Amino acid sequence: MKASVIVFPGSNCDRDAAVVLKSVMGHAPAMVWHGDSELPKSDLIVLPGGFSYGDYLRSGAMAAHSPVMREVVSRARAGTPVLGICNGFQVLTEAGLLPGVLMRNATLRFICKDVLLKVERNDTGFARHYQEGEVVRFPVANKDGSYFADDATLDRLEGENRVAFRYCDASGAVTADANTNGSCRNIAGIYNKTGTVLGLMPHPERLADAALSGTDGTKMFASLVEAIH
Amino acid sequence: MSGAAGAAQKAEAISDELVAEHGISPDEYAVLLKELGREPTITELGIFSVMWSEHCSYKSSRVWLKTLPTTGPHVIFGPGENAGVVDLGDGLAAVFKMESHNHPSYIEPYQGAGTGVGGIMRDVFTMGARPVANMNALRFGAPEHAKTRHLVAGVVSGIGDYGNCMGVPTVGGETNFDARYNENILVNAMCVGLIDANRIFTSAAKGVGLPVVYVGSKTGRDGIHGATMASAEFDEASEEKRPTVQVGDPFTEKLLLEACLELMAEDAIVGIQDMGAAGLTSSSVEMADKGGVGLMLDLDHVPTRETAMTAYEMLLSESQERMLMVLKPGVEPIAERIFTKWELDFAVIGKTTDTGHLVVRHGGEEKADIPLAALAHAAPMYERPWVPKPKQETIAPSDVPAPDSILGALEPLMGSPHLSSRRWIYEQYDHMVMNDTVQRPGGDAAVVRVHGTEKGLAISCDVTPRYCSADPHEGAKQAVAECWRNLTATGAKPLAITDCLNFGNPERPEIMGEFVGAVQGMAEACNALDFPVVSGNVSLYNETNGVGIPPTPAVGGIGLIDNIDDMTGIALKSDGDFLLMLGEQTGHLGQSTYMQVMLDRLEGAPPPVDLNAEQRTGDLVRTLINDGAVLAVHDVSDGGLLVAVAEMALAGGKGVALEAGPDNIPAHAAWFGEDQGRYVVAVSPGKAEAVFRAGADANVPVGALGTIGGDTITLPGEDALPLATLRAAHEAWLPDFMAQG
Numbered sequence: 001m002k003a004s005v006i007v008f009p010g011s012n013c014d015r016d017a018a019v020v021l022k023s024v025m026g027h028a029p030a031m032v033w034h035g036d037s038e039l040p041k042s043d044l045i046v047l048p049g050g051f052s053y054g055d056y057l058r059s060g061a062m063a064a065h066s067p068v069m070r071e072v073v074s075r076a077r078a079g080t081p082v083l084g085i086c087n088g089f090q091v092l093t094e095a096g097l098l099p100g101v102l103m104r105n106a107t108l109r110f111i112c113k114d115v116l117l118k119v120e121r122n123d124t125g126f127a128r129h130y131q132e133g134e135v136v137r138f139p140v141a142n143k144d145g146s147y148f149a150d151d152a153t154l155d156r157l158e159g160e161n162r163v164a165f166r167y168c169d170a171s172g173a174v175t176a177d178a179n180t181n182g183s184c185r186n187i188a189g190i191y192n193k194t195g196t197v198l199g200l201m202p203h204p205e206r207l208a209d210a211a212l213s214g215t216d217g218t219k220m221f222a223s224l225v226e227a228i229h
Numbered sequence: 230m231s232g233a234a235g236a237a238q239k240a241e242a243i244s245d246e247l248v249a250e251h252g253i254s255p256d257e258y259a260v261l262l263k264e265l266g267r268e269p270t271i272t273e274l275g276i277f278s279v280m281w282s283e284h285c286s287y288k289s290s291r292v293w294l295k296t297l298p299t300t301g302p303h304v305i306f307g308p309g310e311n312a313g314v315v316d317l318g319d320g321l322a323a324v325f326k327m328e329s330h331n332h333p334s335y336i337e338p339y340q341g342a343g344t345g346v347g348g349i350m351r352d353v354f355t356m357g358a359r360p361v362a363n364m365n366a367l368r369f370g371a372p373e374h375a376k377t378r379h380l381v382a383g384v385v386s387g388i389g390d391y392g393n394c395m396g397v398p399t400v401g402g403e404t405n406f407d408a409r410y411n412e413n414i415l416v417n418a419m420c421v422g423l424i425d426a427n428r429i430f431t432s433a434a435k436g437v438g439l440p441v442v443y444v445g446s447k448t449g450r451d452g453i454h455g456a457t458m459a460s461a462e463f464d465e466a467s468e469e470k471r472p473t474v475q476v477g478d479p480f481t482e483k484l485l486l487e488a489c490l491e492l493m494a495e496d497a498i499v500g501i502q503d504m505g506a507a508g509l510t511s512s513s514v515e516m517a518d519k520g521g522v523g524l525m526l527d528l529d530h531v532p533t534r535e536t537a538m539t540a541y542e543m544l545l546s547e548s549q550e551r552m553l554m555v556l557k558p559g560v561e562p563i564a565e566r567i568f569t570k571w572e573l574d575f576a577v578i579g580k581t582t583d584t585g586h587l588v589v590r591h592g593g594e595e596k597a598d599i600p601l602a603a604l605a606h607a608a609p610m611y612e613r614p615w616v617p618k619p620k621q622e623t624i625a626p627s628d629v630p631a632p633d634s635i636l637g638a639l640e641p642l643m644g645s646p647h648l649s650s651r652r653w654i655y656e657q658y659d660h661m662v663m664n665d666t667v668q669r670p671g672g673d674a675a676v677v678r679v680h681g682t683e684k685g686l687a688i689s690c691d692v693t694p695r696y697c698s699a700d701p702h703e704g705a706k707q708a709v710a711e712c713w714r715n716l717t718a719t720g721a722k723p724l725a726i727t728d729c730l731n732f733g734n735p736e737r738p739e740i741m742g743e744f745v746g747a748v749q750g751m752a753e754a755c756n757a758l759d760f761p762v763v764s765g766n767v768s769l770y771n772e773t774n775g776v777g778i779p780p781t782p783a784v785g786g787i788g789l790i791d792n793i794d795d796m797t798g799i800a801l802k803s804d805g806d807f808l809l810m811l812g813e814q815t816g817h818l819g820q821s822t823y824m825q826v827m828l829d830r831l832e833g834a835p836p837p838v839d840l841n842a843e844q845r846t847g848d849l850v851r852t853l854i855n856d857g858a859v860l861a862v863h864d865v866s867d868g869g870l871l872v873a874v875a876e877m878a879l880a881g882g883k884g885v886a887l888e889a890g891p892d893n894i895p896a897h898a899a900w901f902g903e904d905q906g907r908y909v910v911a912v913s914p915g916k917a918e919a920v921f922r923a924g925a926d927a928n929v930p931v932g933a934l935g936t937i938g939g940d941t942i943t944l945p946g947e948d949a950l951p952l953a954t955l956r957a958a959h960e961a962w963l964p965d966f967m968a969q970g
Contacts, residue, residue, distance in 0.1 A: 009572065010480050012662060051483070054394060054479065054483075055394075110390070110657045110659070112660055139661055206664060
C-alpha cells in the first residue's frame with residue numbers, strides 16, 4: 001500500500017499522520033509538497049490538519065487552489081481514497097469534493113479536547129473495523145469546526161447515508177450538549193457519494209498510540225490498510 | 230510613530246530632551262560621548278538607547294544574576310545564548326527558555342501575548358531545535374477589576390492562536406488572579422525544543438568578509454522602541470503606546486521555522502540570531518560581538534513593507550518573524566532556494582568586517598559607526614541600593630479561625646478563582662499536536678515524549694506570588710522547590726530551570742530589596758537541589774503610578790523520565806488502594822489559600838522550605854515511582870493537603886474515605902496548611918508496608934490518609950461531599966466568570 005500525505009505551507013499534523021501511517025503500513029508514506037504538480041501513485045491520499053496558508057481568506061480556501069490539488073481532485077474522482085482531517089476537511093469542502101463548509105465554532109473559541117463520536121456506518125474502507133453505532137473517542141482541535149450546509153444538502157447527505165460521524169454522548173445519544181462546536185445535525189464527518197472521500201474535523205491520528213491514552217483512531221487506519229489490500 | 234521616532238525625522242542636533250526621551254540618563258549620555266568620542270547621530274542615539282535599555286542590558290540586575298548557579302554535569306549551554314541547553318543522553322539535548330511579554334500584553338493583550346510566544350519559540354529554533362512544547366505563566370488582576378476579563382480573553386486567545394498555528398503544543402502553565410496585577414499583568418512564555426546535541430547553532434559571526442543575510446517577514450514600523458517601553462513604568466499615557474506593540478503572524482513564523490531547520494540541515498550557517506527585542510540592532514550587535522568581528526550593514530537591501538523608512542526606524546523596528554544569519558561563503562544560492570520555496574524574504578544586507586565597528590549605511594550615507602565594544606560592554610551596570618524586606622511573624626494555627634466543617638470549606642476553596650479548574654484556558658490551546666503529549670494539562674507537570682524514544686520530558690512553571698510578596702527570599706526558594714517537586718511527582722529527574730524575574734521599579738530600594746532577596750533564595754534552592762539556571766529573562770518596571778507588582782520570580786523547569794511507561798500522574802486509579810502522605814506536617818496557615826479565600830486575609834510568614842527535607846522526600850518519591858511502588862502521585866501546594874487529595878479524586882473520578890487528621894494539629898491546619906516538601910501517593914494495599922519502611926529508612930515521615938473508592942470524599946463526623954458537587958464547583962468558576970459582561 002502506498003500512501004501520500006500532502007504538505008501545504010502551514011500544515012502541522014503532517015508528521016502525526018505520517019507516523020501513524022507508518023505504524024500501520026509498515027513503511028513511511030510519501031510527503032508531497034503542495035507546489036508539486038506530480039503526485040506519486042497512491043492508494044490513499046491524506047490531507048492533514050494544520051493552518052494551511054495561516055487560514056487566511058478562509059480555512060482551506062487557498063490550499064484548495066494549490067497545484068497539487070488538481071491532481072488530488074482528479075484521483076479522488078477516479079476512486080482513490082482521500083482522507084481529510086481537520087484543515088484537510090476544510091480543504092476538501094473548498095475544493096468541491098465534499099459539500100458544505102466549516103464555520104467558526106459556536107463558542108467562537110478554539111477547542112482542543114477529546115470528544116465522543118457515533119460511527120454512523122461501517123461499510124466503507126475507512127470504517128470497516130468499527131461497529132455501526134459504536135461510540136469512539138477522538139480529539140478535536142480547531143476554531144473553525146462547525147459544519148454547515150443548507151437543509152436540502154443536509155437532507156441529501158442523510159438520505160444518501162453520507163454522514164460518517166456525529167458528536168454524541170457516552171451512551172451514543174446525539175444531543176445538543178455533545179455538539180460543542182454547533183455543527184448542523186451534530187455532523188463531525190461526511191463522505192462523498194461513493195464513500196471513498198472522508199472529511200472529518202476530529203483527529204483519528206491523535207489517538208492511535210497506547211501512550212497517548214487511547215487507540216480508537218487506530219481502527220480507521222487499519223481499516224484502510226485492509227480495504228486497500 | 231513614537232515621539233522619539235517622530236523627532237528623528239527633523240532633528241539634527243541632539244538635545245537634552247531627545248536624550249531623555251530615549252531613556253538615557255545624563256550620566257549614561259556622558260559615557261556614550263566618551264565611548265564615541267563625538268556627538269552621536271540620531272540613528273546612533275537610537276541604537277544606544279535600545280542596547281543600553283534595562284531590557285537588553287540588564288543594567289540593574291546583572292550584578293545579582295551572576296550569583297545564580299548556572300553549571301552542572303548535564304548543562305551544555307547556560308545563560309548567554311538564545312536559550313539554555315541540557316543534555317538528555319543518547320545524543321539528544323533539550324533547548325529551553327522563558328521570557329516575559331508583560332508590557333505589550335497589557336496594552337494589546339492578543340498581539341502582545343501572541344508575539345511573546347512567537348519570540349520565545351524563535352529563541353529556541355534559532356539554535357537549531359524543533360520546538361516541542363510551550364508553557365505559560367500568567368498573572369492577572371483581581372476578577373472584579375474592570376479590565377481583567379478582557380485581558381484574560383485576549384491573552385489566552387493570543388497565546389492559543391500563535392502556538393496552535395505553529396503546531397507546537399501548549400501543554401500547561403499557571404494562572405493567578407491578584408489585585409496587585411490590575412495595571413500590570415504578567416505574561417511569561419516558555420518554550421522547550423529538542424535538538425541533536427552535535428548540531429547546536431549559536432549567534433557568533435566568526436570570520437571576515439562573510440555575507441550577512443536577512444530572512445523572514447518584511448520590516449515595518451511596528452514595535453519601534455518596544456525594548457525601551459519594557460524598561461519604564463506605566464502611567465495614564467501608556468495606552469497611547471499601542472503602536473509600540475508588535476503584530477504577530479504565526480503562519481510566517483511556521484514557514485520560518487521549517488525553512489531555518491531545512492537550511493540548518495545543510496552545511497551553510499556560521500551564526501544565526503533571531504530579531505527579537507531591539508530587532509536588527511540587537512541581533513547584529515550580538516552576532517558581531519560574539520564572533521569578534523565588525524559588521525557593515527547596507528539598509529537599502531532590507532526588505533520593508535512601508536515606504537520611506539529611515540535608518541533609525543529600520544534598526545529599531547521590532548517587526549516579528551525575522552532572522553539574521555551569517556552564511557559560509559558561496560552558499561547563498563542554497564539558502565535562497567530554501568527561502569524561496571517557503572515564500573520568505575531573503576536578502577544579503579551586509580558583511581562581516583575586521584573593523585570592530587558596527588557601520589550602517591542607508592541611501593548612500595553613513596548613518597552610524599559605533600565601536601561594538603561600546604554597545605556590548607560599556608553598557609551601564611548599576612549596583613542599585615536596596616533594603617531587605619522586613620520578615621513577618623509566623624502565624625500559629627490556633628490563631629486562625631476554623632471553618633464550620635472541613636469538607637464544607639473544601640467546596641468554596643476548589644471553586645475559588647485561585648484553585649478552580651483552568652480548563653477554559655487550556656482547551657483553547659492545542660495541547661496534543663505532535664502526538665507526544667503523554668501527560669496533558671491539569672496535573673503536576675506536563676510530559677512530552679522525546680519523539681521516537683521511550684524518554685519523556687516533564688515540564689512545569691511555578692511561583693507563588695503571595696509567598697514572594699511576604700518574603701521574597703523564602704518565596705523564591707519555594708518557587709524553585711515547587712518546580713522541582715512537580716517534576717519529581719511524574720517520576721522525572723529534574724535537570725535545570727529557566728527563570729522570568731518580574732519585579733517593579735528597581736530604582737526604589739525596597740523593590741531592589743525584593744529582587745535581591747529573590748535571587749538569593751533562588752540561588753540557595755538551585756544549589757541545594759542541583760537544579761541550575763540555564764536561561765532566563767528579567768522584567769523590571771512592572772509598576773503603575775508608583776505601585777509595583779508582587780515580586781514574581783517565575784521558574785520553568787524540565788526533568789527527564791527515562792521510560793514513560795514508569796511515569797505517574799495525579800489521577801487515582803483503583804478502588805481499595807491506600808492514600809498516603811510523605812513529608813513533614815506542621816499546619817502552617819500563614820499566606821495560605823485557606824486564609825485568602827475563607828477569611829479574606831493574607832498575613833504572616835509564608836511556609837518555610839527545608840531544602841534538605843525537600844531533597845530527601847523528593848528522592849524517595851522518585852525511587853518509589855521508578856520501583857513501581859506508587860500508582861498516583863501529587864505534590865501538596867496551594868490549598869494544602871485536602872485540596873491535593875480532591876484534585877487526585879477529580880482527576881481519577883474516584884472518591885476517598887479519609888481518616889481523621891493528626892491529634893496534635895488543629896484539623897483545619899492539617900487539611901489546609903501549606904507546609905512544603907510533601908506528596909500524596911496512592912499505593913496498592915500490598916505495597917503500603919514497603920512504602921512505610923522506605924520512608925523510615927530515608928528519614929521521611931509517612932502517614933496514612935485514607936482509602937480510595939466510591940464517589941464521595943468523606944471525613945469522620947462530617948457529611949460526605951459528592952465528587953459531582955465538587956467537580957461542578959471546581960469547573961464552574963472560570964467559564965462563568967468569562968461569560969459575564
